[in-house]
Amino acid sequence: MARVIAFVNQKGGVGKTTNTVNLAAIAGHTLGSTAEDQSQVLVVSTDPQASTIWWADRVHEDQLPFDYHQCDDKPEDLARLKLLDQYEYVFVDSPGNIEDEKILMATLDSTDEVVVPLPPAAMAYAPTKRTIEKVLEPRGVPYRVLISDWDPRDGRVDLEQTQAYVDNNEWPRLNSVIRHYKIHERAAAEGQVCTQYPKGRIGLEAREDFFRLAVELGIGGRPLPRQARKRPATKAKAKGKA
Ligand SMILES: Nc1ncnc2c1ncn2[C@@H]1O[C@H](COP(=O)(O)OP(=O)(O)OP(=O)(O)O)[C@@H](O)[C@H]1O
Ligand SMILES: [Mg+2]
Incomplete structure (x- = not known):
């Protein structure tokens, strides 16, 4: 079963597309392809504007x-996402x-x-x-807030105020913060995802934020299959060899 993670906020322009594409790039890059050369990560756009698709279409297919x-x-079709066995994420x-x-x-379902x-x-x-x-909590969907597009050149005040706002509302918050970088803004037009920076x-630095987010979300490689693990030498065997 695939693990499905959705980026949702009714406020426009908050970074849903930027974060989806770049986190998916880190996940796909880290997991690699299957033996059948099949990617283990799928990105689905439910936005009629299809910015994700416009972006992905511009990336060279060997690099995506x-x-x-x-x-x-x-x-x-969305109801079947979890059943897409060929994908991990x-x-x-x-x-x-x-x-x-x-x-x-x-x-959400x-x-x-x-x-x-x-x-x-x-x-x-307010829109968040x-x-x-009105949408996530009544539906009982697990969620976490990700502070995103923070420009460190503006100082920490806005960041800390926003963290406090989230915490005062008792909303779960990711520790990772996605910083503002011009390179993210240009990436779609340049046909790049963060793994190509x-x-x-x-x-x-720009890419590191998405690696950190991936670790916090527990996105990573699969455990080694059992037969591929090396058995540690037992004490008796180690002694015998000496
Ligand atoms: N971390 C960032 N650094 C620099 N620019 C960013 C960052 N995140 C988002 N942006 C820019 O902000 C704008 C809005 O981002 P994006 O399109 O990802 O938001 P969205 O929530 O998907 O918007 P919409 O609701 O319209 O789909 C874009 O121009 C994008 O390049
Ligand atoms: Mg978008």
Whole structure:
């Protein structure tokens, strides 16, 4: 069964697409392909604007570590996401303006966890609160808030205020913070995902945030199959050899 993680926030422009694509890139890059050369990560866009698809289409197919699929009018397809056995992870990007409730509800019903991106900007607070309290909590969907698009050059005040806002509301919050980097903003037009960023300081720092997020979400490689594990030498054997 695939693990499904959806990025949801009714506020537009909070980083749902940026975070979905880059986290999926880290997951796909880390897990690699199966023996049949099949990617283990799928990205599904439920946004009729299909920015994710536009972005992924621009990346050279040898460099894109995930498969992708547009699904904005077939709630019955979303209900089957967990059953996609060929994938370890499915990441779902959702629209800001939720016009089709059926699609959102189908996404929430099939998701294991929702990540709610929230930039450190007071304008985003009220729509985020609505998303959590009117949509996610009544549905009983596990969720965590991810502070995203924070520009360290602006100082820590906005970040700390936003962390306090989340904590005062008693919403679960991810420790990882996705920082603002111009390279993320340019990536879609350049046809790049974060695993392709140049190895300079900025590229590595920008990518590091998504590695950290992946670790916090418990996204990683599969355990070695049993027969491939080396047995540690027993004391008796080790003595005999000496
Ligand atoms: N960490 C970041 N660093 C720099 N720019 C960012 C970052 N996150 C998002 N952006 C920029 O902010 C804008 C909005 O981001 P994005 O499209 O990911 O948001 P969204 O929530 O998917 O929007 P929508 O609701 O319209 O689908 C984009 O121009 C994107 O490049
Ligand atoms: Mg988007």
